[in-house]
Amino acid sequence: MSSFPIEAVRAQFPALSNNPDLIFFDNPGGTQVPQRVIDAVSHYWATSCANVGGAFATSQRTDVTVAAARAAMARLIGTPDPYEIVFGQSMTALTFHIARSFGETLRPGDEFIVTNLDHDANVAPWLDLEAAGAMIRRVPFDPTTGILDMAALEAMLTPGKTRLLAITAASNALGTMPDLKRAIELAHAAGVLVYVDAVQFVPHCSTDVRALGGDFLACSAYKFFGPHLGVLYGKREHLERLRPHKVRPAKTTIPHCWEQGTLNHECLAGVVAAVEYIESIGMEAMQRYEAELGAQLLDGLHALPEITVYGPGKTGRVPTVAFNVAGYAPRAVSEKLGAAGIASWSGNYYAVGVMEALGLPNGAVRVGLAHYNTREEIEHLLAVLQTLKK
Known part of the structure; x- marks a missing residue:
């Protein structure tokens, strides 16, 4: 294993020390938060609790918090323009908001493309446009490898008809990272906009929206060690062109016009702290360490004959793994793991298309790693799974 300050890292997460008997592998569902995020939220409440735009000190401090x-x-x-950043209740809510505005621009014959790898938060908002006359097309993936069918995607892109491609940067079920840059290049060559679900990508990989070239990218702060809120990047030209739905007195300029109601200011203070935490560790160092843990996890799971692992191999993925144990329902496995002090998840985790393609009506067990997990925790997981026989 490469050198990584794991003990110093873990010491920054109170939930890990306050629950010493819990191994937290439900990171795809939401990560733990470092002390600095807790402190930032508390500090905001203690010193700056007010609405924005006021002519008094605490309101002005809140203005500074939002800008920060x-x-x-x-x-x-990776955008130089902070006004391309929109905050909202969740990634799901923000995506429905954007999709609704797209729906008002529909023309006869318009098509939207979604993928079977995606979380339903990047599928259902676009499916809603069928009621307005849009046609929805679905890109399949190879069930044996978890890899998106890029040839099928390319064949579906129709200049003049396809309006938007909604695609994941990393599957919340299989961990698969499609060739996102290639998908965006293909879409743009056909005059198609791209909406990227990066909820599972941003916590594990360096992100550069300008280098990728996508038009929209959505993520969730609570997946990268922050509070529960959603974040949307949109190219300025699109945010200014589409019509937001807002109350009449709200600002008409971006990004404010896309932010419905009063923002969660205390959580925004926590977002600043979460980003500063990531910067203090370094995303590249986190990614290298997680890749080593992920390889250990996959090797161990594949060595157990009772276990079927879904998705790609050790490369082209984030450290999120779905599997089933022969003779056990997914929920039963999660309950066994929970009794052994291991947090996992079971079911479809809103990845409806994934489970349908795999033929798994009850879904699968999911474990996902973060940079605060350890080699010893993985060994304990594998030891518990080894006790489960048909």
């Missing part, structure tokens, strides 16, 4: 959060997210995902 936009700047922090712009750094994290």
Whole structure:
């Protein structure tokens, strides 16, 4: 294993020390938060609790907090323009908002492309446009490898008809990372916009929206060690062209016009702290360490004859793994793991298309690693799974 300050890292997460008997592998569902995020939220409440735009000190401090959060997210995902950052209740809510506005621009014969690898938060909002006359097309993936069918995607892109491609940067079920840059290049060559679900990508990989070239990218702060809120990047030209749905007195300029109601200011203070935490560790160092843990996990799972692992091999993925144990329902496995102090998840995790393609009506067990997990925790997981026989 490469050198990584794992003990120093774990010491920054109170939930890990306060629950010493719990091994937390439900990171795809939401990560733990470092002390600095807890402190930032508390500090905001204690010193700056007010609405924005007021002529008094605490309101002005809140203005600074909101601006700092936009700047922090712009750094994290790689845009020089913080006004291309929109905050909202969740990635799901933001995506429905954008899809609704797209629906108002539909023309006869318009098509939208979604993938069977995606979380339903990047599928259902576009499916809603069928009621307005849009046609929805679905890109399959290879069930044996978990790899998206790029040839099928290319064949579906129709200049003049296809309006938008909705695609994941990393599957929340299989961990698969499609060739996102290639998908965006193909879409743009056909005059098609691209909406990227990066909820599972941003916590594990360096993100550069300008280098990728996508038009929209959505993520969730609670998946990268921050509070529960959603973040949307949109190219300025699109945010200014589409019509937002807002109350009449709200600002008409971006990004404010896309942010319905009062933002969660205390959580925005936590977003700043979460980004600063990632910067203090370094995303590349986190990614290298997680790749080593992920390889250990996959090797161990594949060595157990009772276990079927779904998805790709050790490369082209984030450290999120879905599997089943012969003779056990997924929920039963999660319960066994929970009794042994291991947090996992079971079911479809809203990856409906994935489970349908795999023929798994009850879904699968999912474990996902973060940079605060350890080699010893993986060994314990494998030891418990080894006790499960048909």
